Amino acid sequence: MSNMTKYALEASLKKLLLQKPLDKITINDLTEGCGISRMAFYYHFKDIYDLVDWVCMEDASRALQGKKTYDTWQEGLSQIFEAVLENKPFILNVYHSVSREQIENYLFRLTLDLIMGVVEEKSAGMNLSEEDKLFIANFYKYSFVGVMLDWIKMGMKVDYQEIVDKMCLTLKGNVTNSIKNFSGQ
Secondary structure (H helix, E strand, C coil), X not given: CHHHHHHHHHHHHHHHHCCCCHHHCCHHHHHHHHCCCHHHHHHHCCCHHHHHHHHHHHHHHHHHCCCCCCCCHHHHHHHHHHHHHHCHHHHHHHXXXXXXXHHHHHHHHHHHHHHHHHHHHHCCCCCCCHHHHHXXXXXXXXXXXXXXXXXHHCCXXXXXXXXXXXXXXXXXXXXXXXXXXXXXX
């Protein structure tokens, strides 16, 4: 029942974001939109921004669905772009209503999880510290997020698959080479 309430609030939020900016949406709007009490909202979330953060992470976990290996990371990256595009009104509204930092943090968590899975896989059996693994993953995370933020800023008009293909061409083999260089192999 608990998750049903959260999903109802998510649907209500996304519907309301088609009508008005985030900073004009009230808790009352959200709860009336899905027929729950204000108390039920506060049982799950401390405020609207907490709900936004939860929605972002829910969308992220649905987008990746286990695509965190070297062979599937391109598909995972495509799915991240797809999830952002599917939630275009939500993302653009949050991007323009809240701080850019909230969208960055959402994308950072999402891409770090994807890239860290690849780094862990490719560094198996190598002498690579956790600190170095994190450095490599963070390096690529900032690249991915920077490109994606530019795409969002420009209104998501360019076909994301073109972007993903170019990113993959740029990075092909570089993750593996970075790991080898860091481990001295």
